[in-house]
Amino acid sequence: LIPEFSDAATQQRFCELISATDETGGLQRRGDVRETAWLLGIQLSVRVVPDSIGGVASILAGMGGQLDVAAEEELKQACSVSPEQAPLVIASVGGNAGAGHWRSLANAAHAASQFVQANGVVVLLSDLNESVGTATRFLADLDDESAGRRVMESQQPDQIIAMELLRLRGICRIYFCCGGRQDELEEIGVGFAANISEIENLCTEYDKCVVLHGADRVIPVQA
Structure with a gap:
């Protein structure tokens, strides 16, 4: 639904965010994802946590904000050396x-x-x-x-x-x-x-x- 059925300005903004590699672009992308999920009434989210060698360390499901914190902690544990x-x-x-x-x-x-x-x-x-x-x-x-x-x-x-x-x-x-x-x-x-x-x-x-x-x-x- 978003951004495919949005106006041209919104589609352009999403394209710029997808191509951005800096930390600010990443934070804004994640914020847009959370807002879109909320507008669509999606309460349950899934996070796939990678390990340090290209595999999957864990898969988590839960509420958006709490899930992000848990996923960050899992990532640190999986990749810390x-x-x-x-x-x-x-x-x-x-x-x-x-x-x-x-x-x-x-x-x-x-x-x-x-x-x-x-x-x-x-x-x-x-x-x-x-x-x-x-x-x-x-x-x-x-x-x-x-x-x-x-x-x-x-x-x-x-x-x-x-x-x-x-x-x-x-x-x-x-x-x-x-x-x-x-x-x-x-x-x-x-x-x-x-x-x-x-x-x-x-x-x-x-x-x-x-x-x-x-x-x-x-x-x-x-x-």
Whole structure:
């Protein structure tokens, strides 16, 4: 019923919200869903809670507001991990490449930063198969302060991963194993692993390694 049978302005607003990847867009989408359900007289809602590796942790049913709180708690329990420091962290990212995938990459990079030791190595595994984004290209600037300022001003879809990579490369070395171009990644100070064999060779250089499956959903918590 909504937005298919709404006026043009309402349909356009919903299209903009669906394409939005920022937190504000997500909150507004959820608010619209709750309001629509209330207008239709729907009292019972269902929440499917994902786990950190792409599966389903639990399925909950109940009233909207209370259900959201319970689902958030279930998600934290399903995806929370106590950080264990290691010189090498391999973090895989699920999902399809696209605008939202930049946020997934940023989440994975942030999670990995909680596990890697100082001057260690983080390897990000992703199915992303596109050129480095506009904001991320600014990391080629030798001056981190200048690069950070230009990234913040860019307002590009890849802004969040650009900021996370800028922060992460001050802690450790970064490698990408993805479909991106090696020359573009190296220009921004990121190493390139062409295949799993190269990652396996990298593993032989360290006595300890942490592997984070679905790292974009992992929630690091202190024990």
